[in-house]
Amino acid sequence: MTDASVASGRRGSLFARKPWLAAILLLIPPMAWLVLAYLGSLVALFVSAFWSRDSFTGHVVHVYSGDNFHQLVTDSLFRTVTLRTLGIALAVTVIDAVIAVPLALFMAKVASPRVRLALVVAVTTPLWASYLVKAYAWRGLIAPNGPMDWLTGGHALGYGLPAVIVTLAYLWLPYMVIPVFAAFDRVPDSLFEASTDLGAGGWTTIRRVAAPLVFPGIAAGSIFTFSLSLGDYITVQIVGGKTQMLGNVIYGQLVTANNQPLAAALSVVPLVLIVLYLIALRRTGALDEL
């Protein structure tokens, strides 16, 4: 018997005598991560949003004030950029849902197992490539003398807001397709058959039987597409032309202006938007199954 197996044997008997010990050991890493890294950083973020800073050296001054939040509400720049960012996130989510639903339906219910596997691989493959590579690929694709220009006879998308929406929709599509696919996959074929047997047409079956069952999947996917779009600031720098998103303004305040307190206050905005989005989804009942 090797030393290692002796040791594991002893450990095994220890855990057998004290099962709570194993539970604690198992839970410590994830709980520590959750409390320290996740909640702790959120608290630090929120607290620092009330500080101010020395305008010249950029050092944070620990004097509490609500000035940052006051500026957040009164400055029209922040309102404009927040609305634009929200619009982009919603547009990306809708586009991804519209593309994902028929694709996922085909993958789950129509395609043969071999085609299904091929499609799952095809949908997830882009996730293996670097985010930057994909964004720069789009930059090349929609450039004035690029492939899209050539294909459409001089009607390339060009850099700007539409390019941002299309690129983000492309980047986050797998995050929508996979949950919707899983949701369709969970709907038993017998339900479709029963619906047809009871006289419903294809469209009615999809609308009355499949849609309610698949909606939680779309909701789950939309959380990803919505929150990822809301926080993005790199794609817009690559294909956005002159536009800026909330992430750019936060980055500008954090790094360029070195105004960490104001950046922290601004970071609360997407956080609040995501919480509101989750509450709205919860009201529809889409989160009951999660």
Next chain:
Amino acid sequence: MKFRGIKKAASIVAVLGVATLTACGSSSTTNAESPTGHNPPDVPMLQSLGKGEGELNLIAWAGYAEDGSDDKSVDWVHPFEDQTGCKVNVKYGATSDEMVQLMQTGQYDGVSASGDATLRLIYGGDVAPVNTDLVPNYKTISDFLKDQPFNSVNGQMYGIPHGWGANVLMWNKAVVKDAPTSWGAVFDSDSPYAGKITAYDSPIYIADAALYLSKSQPDLGITDPYSLTEKQLDAAIDLLSQQKSTIGEYWSDYTKEVQAFEAGSSVLGTSWQVIANLINADKKVQVGTTIPTEGSTGWSDTWMISSKAAHPNCMYEWMDWITSPKVNAQVAEWFGEAPSQTLACKETSDPTFCDTYHATDSAYASQIHYWTTPQTQCVDGSGDDCTDYSEWVTKWQEMKG
């Protein structure tokens, strides 16, 4: 998939958290001095050189500390390590603002700071005065780079000049037939090149607009593009807002600028000589560059030593190494800027290099308004009613909308 997304979201939040935590950390380690722009905090200066500490942590512009990984023949880090025994770790800073932030952590020994970062570092107490007697190569550095407002205070040097260059006006020769001679070319609202004009994506670009206004609208009374009153700043912002309608995109990453010119999405705008060299070397398009009649903004970089440097002797060795004739020539040629070391001009592989970059031409150098940090206490000494950098940032963001 779900797990992946949540983890990503969590890590983004965590990164933000860490950033704020570091903010607390750095601020609590420095004294609560309140810099008024009059006198920097009292930081001791190294009096005598000791033995190297075996390690050196630098913040540098990309291209300033090459170790052969980009191009095998471009390596001045390994010879330095062999000679001094100081192992070099380099962190590249993307912008001046990022460099200031990194230096405030106190984890680095030195930085290649541009003029728009130096004063913030000096008055923040993040860098120490430099004992130029301990840097033998300092003697032969171009005189017009010594004791400048952006690298010294009250006659005390806070760093060793590294090199300098101008922000040039660049154009695609195939598209823009008549070589422009004025910055007016990028501020013309009826420009035939509207939609293909580019500008530098940083609040410091406000100075370019101010420089143009100082010549085109003398009534505004702008004498120094970094010393702007509220009214002058607003005029510059108005000009930039008007320019925005003709801009295709802004650039801050120089590879993006190279790509934009090669793809033809930008044909005219502000640039660096090194970018023009890269584009012309690729031979996809040909570009021309000029310093327009109004003069130009530019950078002058200085190696500075951290006030909390853990390896001060190695940092002094580095400052002397990087300004030694041979190495300074190598850096200047690789990066595409004028070397600070006058003796470097004999060491360049291209014998005309220093002429091309006007390295020892003080008249040319005086046409350049070097990046510096705007502050309430006007940087040109004209008063205390100037707008500071944070105001520039806010106005810049509002202009972009």
